[in-house]
Amino acid sequence: AAETWDMPLAYPASNFHSENAAAFGKCVTDATKGAVTIVTHPNGALFKGNDIKRAVQTGQAPIGERLLSAHANENVLFGVDSIPFLATSFDDAEKLWTAAEPKVAALLDSQNLVYLYSVAWPPQGLYTKKPIASAADLKGVKFRAYNAATARIAELAGMQPVQIEAAELSQALATGVVDSFISSGATGYDSKVWEQLGYFYEVDAWLPRNTVFANKDAFEGLSETDRKAVEDCAAEAATRGLQMAKDYTGRTLKGLSDNGMKVEKPADALASDLKGYGEVMTGEWLKQAGDDGKAIIDAYRGK
Amino acid sequence: MAAPPAAPVNKEGGLPRFARRLRGALDALYLAGGVAGAVALVGILVVVFLQMAARWTGIRFPGSGEYAGYAMAAASFLAFAHAFDRGVHIRVSLVLARLGRFRFFAELWCFAVGTGLSFYFAWYAVKAVRWSYRFGDVSQGQDATPLWIPQLAMAAGAVLLGICFLDHLVRLAATGESGIRADTLDEAQGE
Amino acid sequence: MHEFELTLLFVAILFFLLASGVWVGLALLGVAYAGMILFTSRPAGDAMITTIWTASSSWSLTALPLFIWMGEILYRTRLSEDMFRGLAPWVAPLPGRLLHTNIAGCTLFAAVSGSSAATLATVGRMTIPELRRRAYPERMTIGTLAGAATLGLMIPPSLTLIVYGVTINESISKLFIAGIVPGLVLALLFAAYVIAWSLMRPAELPPPEPRTGFREKLAASRFLLPVLGLILVVIGSIYLGIATATEAAAFGVLGALALAAAQRSLDWERFAASLMGATRTSAMIALILAGSAFLSLAMGFTGLPRAAAAAIAALELSRFELLMALLVFYIVVGCFLDGISSVVLTMAIVEPMIRQAGIDVIWFGIFVVVVVEMAQITPPVGFNLFVLQGMTRHDMGYIAAAALPMFLVMVAMVFILIAFPGLVTWLPDYMRAAPA
Numbered sequence: 037a038a039e040t041w042d043m044p045l046a047y048p049a050s051n052f053h054s055e056n057a058a059a060f061g062k063c064v065t066d067a068t069k070g071a072v073t074i075v076t077h078p079n080g081a082l083f084k085g086n087d088i089k090r091a092v093q094t095g096q097a098p099i100g101e102r103l104l105s106a107h108a109n110e111n112v113l114f115g116v117d118s119i120p121f122l123a124t125s126f127d128d129a130e131k132l133w134t135a136a137e138p139k140v141a142a143l144l145d146s147q148n149l150v151y152l153y154s155v156a157w158p159p160q161g162l163y164t165k166k167p168i169a170s171a172a173d174l175k176g177v178k179f180r181a182y183n184a185a186t187a188r189i190a191e192l193a194g195m196q197p198v199q200i201e202a203a204e205l206s207q208a209l210a211t212g213v214v215d216s217f218i219s220s221g222a223t224g225y226d227s228k229v230w231e232q233l234g235y236f237y238e239v240d241a242w243l244p245r246n247t248v249f250a251n252k253d254a255f256e257g258l259s260e261t262d263r264k265a266v267e268d269c270a271a272e273a274a275t276r277g278l279q280m281a282k283d284y285t286g287r288t289l290k291g292l293s294d295n296g297m298k299v300e301k302p303a304d305a306l307a308s309d310l311k312g313y314g315e316v317m318t319g320e321w322l323k324q325a326g327d328d329g330k331a332i333i334d335a336y337r338g339k
Numbered sequence: 340m341a342a343p344p345a346a347p348v349n350k351e352g353g354l355p356r357f358a359r360r361l362r363g364a365l366d367a368l369y370l371a372g373g374v375a376g377a378v379a380l381v382g383i384l385v386v387v388f389l390q391m392a393a394r395w396t397g398i399r400f401p402g403s404g405e406y407a408g409y410a411m412a413a414a415s416f417l418a419f420a421h422a423f424d425r426g427v428h429i430r431v432s433l434v435l436a437r438l439g440r441f442r443f444f445a446e447l448w449c450f451a452v453g454t455g456l457s458f459y460f461a462w463y464a465v466k467a468v469r470w471s472y473r474f475g476d477v478s479q480g481q482d483a484t485p486l487w488i489p490q491l492a493m494a495a496g497a498v499l500l501g502i503c504f505l506d507h508l509v510r511l512a513a514t515g516e517s518g519i520r521a522d523t524l525d526e527a528q529g530e
Numbered sequence: 531m532h533e534f535e536l537t538l539l540f541v542a543i544l545f546f547l548l549a550s551g552v553w554v555g556l557a558l559l560g561v562a563y564a565g566m567i568l569f570t571s572r573p574a575g576d577a578m579i580t581t582i583w584t585a586s587s588s589w590s591l592t593a594l595p596l597f598i599w600m601g602e603i604l605y606r607t608r609l610s611e612d613m614f615r616g617l618a619p620w621v622a623p624l625p626g627r628l629l630h631t632n633i634a635g636c637t638l639f640a641a642v643s644g645s646s647a648a649t650l651a652t653v654g655r656m657t658i659p660e661l662r663r664r665a666y667p668e669r670m671t672i673g674t675l676a677g678a679a680t681l682g683l684m685i686p687p688s689l690t691l692i693v694y695g696v697t698i699n700e701s702i703s704k705l706f707i708a709g710i711v712p713g714l715v716l717a718l719l720f721a722a723y724v725i726a727w728s729l730m731r732p733a734e735l736p737p738p739e740p741r742t743g744f745r746e747k748l749a750a751s752r753f754l755l756p757v758l759g760l761i762l763v764v765i766g767s768i769y770l771g772i773a774t775a776t777e778a779a780a781f782g783v784l785g786a787l788a789l790a791a792a793q794r795s796l797d798w799e800r801f802a803a804s805l806m807g808a809t810r811t812s813a814m815i816a817l818i819l820a821g822s823a824f825l826s827l828a829m830g831f832t833g834l835p836r837a838a839a840a841a842i843a844a845l846e847l848s849r850f851e852l853l854m855a856l857l858v859f860y861i862v863v864g865c866f867l868d869g870i871s872s873v874v875l876t877m878a879i880v881e882p883m884i885r886q887a888g889i890d891v892i893w894f895g896i897f898v899v900v901v902v903e904m905a906q907i908t909p910p911v912g913f914n915l916f917v918l919q920g921m922t923r924h925d926m927g928y929i930a931a932a933a934l935p936m937f938l939v940m941v942a943m944v945f946i947l948i949a950f951p952g953l954v955t956w957l958p959d960y961m962r963a964a965p966a
């Protein structure tokens with residue numbers, strides 16, 4: 037029987053993840069010859085980002101996309117892609133995800149969810165008002181700490197943590213409430229951060245991922261050929277999404293510098309200071325993540 | 340403010356004792372919900388100030404935004420029944436006002452629909468809290484609060500609203516008067 | 531067509547529930563439920579709670595009850611009386627006299643609050659009793675309030691502009707700056723309407739207050755100091771970076787309490803009365819917001835707003851035709867949805883349309899705000915109408931009719947924006963050109 041799968045997405049239609057999801061939806065619709073028609077609802081128009089996982093889990097939506105690391109409070113494994121300064125390039129991030137994917141998929145499965153694909157966001161860099169040569173320059177800087185990891189970075193670097201919601205970041209930068217934050221080049225480009233800040237350091241702190249999953253009952257209700265078609269389209273979407281992420285990174289970083297920001301690789305001193313924080317925070321993550329976590333990190337490090 | 344009582348006194352007076360007690364208990368319950376909502380509203384103010392103070396002094400207050408949100412939800416849901424009891428929830432009375440002696444039946448329909456919808460809402464609110472508890476749903480913010488705790492206020496407020504609707508529906512059917520105390524409205528609204 | 535009949539049924543249910551007198555928030559809940567049943571096989575009740583919980587526990591909503599509370603406190607002080615004593619000599623020579631306090635009050639308060647409901651509740655709480663006492667025509671009092679309060683969305687800070695900016699990746703600060711001039715122009719248009727109306731019907735206005743000399747006016751202005759001080763504290767806290775736009779509401783409450791204490795009008799009884807009044811009013815608004823959040827979800831599942839926007843896209847209209855089509859479209863959508871929902875539900879289709887037509891997205895943001903402002907005062911679902919109904923106990927039909935001229939003023943504003951796009955773009959461009 038033909039069915040419509042409404043697919044809630046948290047980000048605007050023009051975001052590359054949303055465009056990729058729309059292409060995935062079209063692929064599924066075509067490949068199943070309309071047995072499954074996927075209709076994407078970008079921009080949180082159906083469910084807000086926070087609600088998407090629960091909505092799919094409970095069948096309120098049959099499929100959806102979510103930044104899984106936002107659910108790390110629920111299970112630290114969900115936060116494996118967001119350990120600061122552990123995997124600091126697209127290649128490393130893919131390697132880390134290859135190690136983590138089976139464990140995360142199993143965890144999702146235990147929550148009535150079927151893992152389909154996952155695509156990285158552009159790497160997280162450091163935005164500052166003043167030039168930063170080493171961690172010493174970060175002392176006392178007013179830094180946006182929006183979750184446990186960024187708060188810990190602030191603590192390790194001696195920065196002054198400032199809690200500001202995303203919607204009020206622009207205003208907080210304009211009024212000097214915040215003068216530094218970690219986010220991707222894309223965020224800064226989209227919010228035209230050069231109006232307030234001067235420097236972007238490509239510290240590639242981590243590459244968070246958006247993951248697409250389906251409700252298990254909905255997925256298992258499909259015929260075997262249709263399930264295969266969905267999985268094939270998902271694999272395609274993962275490859276296409278990675279390329280889109282890389283292109284987008286290049287484009288937005290160029291956009292930042294075209295608009296007068298200094299876009300630089302971190303100086304050696306800064307890079308090694310940050311790597312030190314990475315060691316500390318990976319250790320802390322491992323303490324919480326147990327055997328599964330250890331297996332992932334060991335596989336990633338090639339042990 | 341001379342507030343005539345909800346139903347004629349002699350009728351109330353004629354009720355058996357347990358019904359009078361029930362009446363008193365229900366009225367107290369709605370008011371208690373309103374007071375709890377007011378306390379939550381003060382809670383919003385306190386959390387917002389603590390959040391600012393934390394930022395000025397560089398002290399961390401993880402999850403302040405979430406706590407303010409929970410207080411917001413509690414302030415709203417817990418006071419639903421109280422606001423309804425005092426006639427503050429609004430409706431379009433254009434048609435009702437022109438129905439004359441048929442108005443009673445239209446009111447009956449409104450209170451019945453309202454009772455049905457508020458119990459529908461209450462049913463799923465309670466179910467959502469039970470699911471949040473079973474799934475171990477936790478806040479995605481830095482507070483990491485188990486969500487069933489703040490959601491309890493939603494469920495409690497929704498159930499209270501359902502009871503309040505049913506109460507007024509029964510009163511309407513039995514006495515012809517719903518007993519909504521729209522007369523306690525203050526000066527700005529009367530005139 | 532099947533879809534078409536379902537849509538008619540959906541709209542009919544909404545009208546029937548609202549018109550038969552079911553409480554607004556629950557009526558919205560009911561029609562959303564019907565929409566879920568008609569258009570999707572998804573579990574309606576669970577989805578309802580998911581959406582309502584998120585919408586009701588939102589941190590960005592917290593400013594609303596705080597501003598309402600601020601209004602309740604101020605209402606119990608001499609502040610509004612003083613404000614009128616200070617303003618009366620200045621507006622006395624203007625046709626329409628004290629009706630302008632509604633517009634001036636909303637314009638000032640719009641600079642403090644990001645929502646039009648909060649603007650309306652706070653300003654209306656102060657001006658309605660004073661204007662009534664002076665026997666100003668009720669229709670004009672209510673109409674000007676309903677209209678002018680929508681400035682809360684246009685003059686920064688603005689929740690609608692934040693959502694629009696996030697949706698289309700435009701700089702929110704630039705959008706905020708872009709809203710200032712059109713906001714003031716719209717305020718002047720409202721004032722011009724009041725002047726024109728009073729010139730035509732001088733008999734409906736109360737007798738003028740005694741004329742005063744400039745020195746007396748200046749002397750009376752000292753009564754404005756408390757209200758100006760309060761507004762300065764709230765705005766200042768935002769622009770000095772002490773508070774975010776949301777947190778500024780807390781300063782508003784504290785400032786109002788301080789004022790009340792200074793005037794010795796703060797005792798336990800009044801404090802409790804203001805708090806309970808604010809709790810009831812915000813519960814009333816919260817129930818409507820809850821119903822409207824669920825309706826917005828149901829609308830998303832029905833796909834109606836997207837389909838309508840896509841139908842407009844398929845027409846391949848010229849720029850002006852497209853803007854006219856979108857004007858009508860948003861007015862119709864705005865009859866049923868609040869502004870933020872209509873932006874969120876349609877922008878995925880509308881954004882490429884306007885980019886393709888070469889329309890400046892900052893300019894379009896202001897255009898959208900004006901049409902969304904109109905939605906606040908159109909029945910059956912219009913938040914300013916609801917809030918005013920709660921405050922004045924007039925029927926929705928009466929309030930909507932009173933607000934109709936203001937709706938038409940806003941339509942005129944749309945054409946002014948189209949004719950003079952520089953009103954929007956000049957200030958942001960100027961700020962950009964200025965050396966950093």
Ligand code: NA
Pocket residue numbers: 639640641642643644645681682683684685686687688
């Ligand atoms: Na505003």
Ligand code: NA
Pocket residue numbers: 864865866867904905906907908909910911912913
């Ligand atoms: Na409307």
